[in-house]
Amino acid sequence: MARRKRSSPRSGLAERDRPWLIRTYSGHSTASKSNELYRKNLAKGQTGLSIAFDLPTQTGYDPDHELARGEVGKVGVPVSHLGDMRTLFDGIPLGQMNTSMTINATAAWLLALYVAVADEQGTPRAKLTGTIQNDIIKEYLSRGTYVFPPAPSLRLTKDTILFTLHDMPKWNPTNVCSYHLQEAGATPVQELAFALATARAILDAVKSSGEVAAADFGAVVGRISFFVNAGLRFVTEICKMRAFTELWDEIATTRYGVTDPKHRLFRYGVQVNSLGLTEPQPENNVARILIEMLAVTLSKNARARTASSTAIALASAKASSCIGVAPASCR
Secondary structure, eight states, rough: OOOOOOOOETTTEEEEEOOOOOEEEOSOOOOOHHHHHHHHHHHTOOSSSEEEEHHHHHHTTTSSSGGTTTTTTTSBBBBOOOOEEEEHTTTTTTGGGGEEEEEEEEHHHHHHHHHHHHHTTTGGGGGGGEEEEOOOHHHHIIIIIOOOOOHHHHHHHHHHHHHHHHHOOTTTTTTOOOOHHHHOOOOHHHHHHHHHHHHHHHHHHHHHHHSSSSGGGGHHHHTTEEEEEEEEEEEHHHHHHHHHHHHHHHHHHHHOOOOOTTTTOOOOEEOOOOGGGGGGGGGGGGHHHEEEHHHHSSSSSSSEEEETTTSEEEOOOOTTEEEEHHHHGOO
């Protein structure tokens, strides 16, 4: 994929930016079948992984539980123990991957299984790069796949952040997800407000725990990332994403005293609004996505995910693409 050039202050020569990170949000039926899909995509040039888990995995049920009936492998891959995770990443060197795992209520357990597989592969934990969503608060506001009450859930998020801070410094331990808020009926303004409130609640919990030295708290803020919705309200969406970046910088500065500009960056990815896509005449979704993607492009440094078949199911091989601009804020 083409990369932009920039001049080097040392030599005056042009330097190449890192190539865009390309991932397809995927996972289905079994760990073995999903592994086959991942390896095929990586062989074709995909440069990272984005794991979709089925609903039983998201809510902590084994595939043979009666409440999991009819849902196993339906909207993602089932993973219930170390053997499943080992199979899912068989033949894939995790030290070379940037892996995103869309998982919330059971995020701590799935991350532990991922780390265990990396340990088996001999990969130092400090080299692991990727993201877990781990935004359990938004499950009460939108999706409903929570397991524990709010307070213990917030503690799980906090504990995961503390673990990655010391053991996995390149990992994003929380991806505050405003995307589902708009899918659940929030306006863009409400989406922004609830997302920033969630991020503050998480960081306040980490800070009040007393388990992070003041000198290290900027690094905690710097690893928080966001997952934002881009709907069809074109001008509003542009303004929302620009407001996100400015308000986050203000919160990091005034509320948490973060002085390093890099730690105050609003690190976010955007997905186009799946709720606005239609199952009939799905090709028309391309025009809708074009408008939504243009809003992302005209905002600020963001990476974006599009899929014109999301109204039907997980992104198909034909429809799915994951486009990532690679400024420092998205790395």
